[in-house]
Amino acid sequence: MGTKTQAEVERAPAARVLRRRPWQQPLQ
Numbered sequence: 001m002g003t004k005t006q007a008e009v010e011r012a013p014a015a016r017v018l019r020r021r022p023w024q025q026p027l028q
Helices: 006-020
Strands: none
Touching: none
């Protein structure tokens, strides 16, 4: 499944949403 860590896998989708919808930023 690659050498991505759980944190990277969870942050990967978050980064896509952030770039797609800058007005809908996730709670950091």
